[in-house]
Amino acid sequence: MSTGNTAAAAGRRVLIDADGVVTELNDKAFEAAMNAAMGVMGRHRMITTGQAAKLMNCSPRTVARILDSGRLPFTRSGGTGRRMVDVVDIMEYQRQERARMRESLDAMRRAAREITMNDDEMAAYVAQFD
Template sequence: MTTFEAIPISQIDKGSAYITTGDGKAYPLDAEELRHAFAAIVRDDPTEMITTGEAARILGVSAKTVARMLDSGEIPFVRYGAKGNRMVSRAQVVAYRDKSKSHSHEALETMREAACQGGLDDIDYSAYLARYS
């Protein structure tokens, strides 16, 4: 078992992995320790069900947005309990998030290519802004 020693967060090199505590101390992690930390945090249990609130936090959206996603069939769900609360698979929520991010990056790259081909990346912004000053 590795013994961790805390150091001030200001002493952590940029781009280095670390775990921090609320008191400003950090625990640097090497690649193996980082892999173990991720394994402890991320569960690969495809049967793990979470609430729509937890799904909202994972996706970075509101619970109402998650409800609309569920109603439209974007993410499958089951009703659970006497009140019929909706539950979703954590694995499916994470997969949806990753797919959405990938789609967003592809769309942005397509827009960049179109702007380059159309000569839109050579705009003189100072002249453009001067027109509205």
């Protein structure tokens, strides 16, 4: 684990304290932090699609499209009829999406090798997707 950075690279698992100090976490530490956070919040914390969008760093419309596609479960609030999403489901969806993207990138890398790109050409090609 490293500490003291003031910015986090995309795809990294980090904690950011109140002073903006970033601490990078290994997989074990990240899972422990997530378990602790879920324990504090309760195992099932329902949030709105707007809150989900902030958590997922995307637009509320993108969240709506994901819900409409059935890739992320939701319930409707009894009083308002608003769609509510479980934080645990969001975390699992994001984990699955990262795995899917890694698999796609690996397939692109294999395809680039199969068409015998030289190292410089392959690096430029793969860099588009990293």
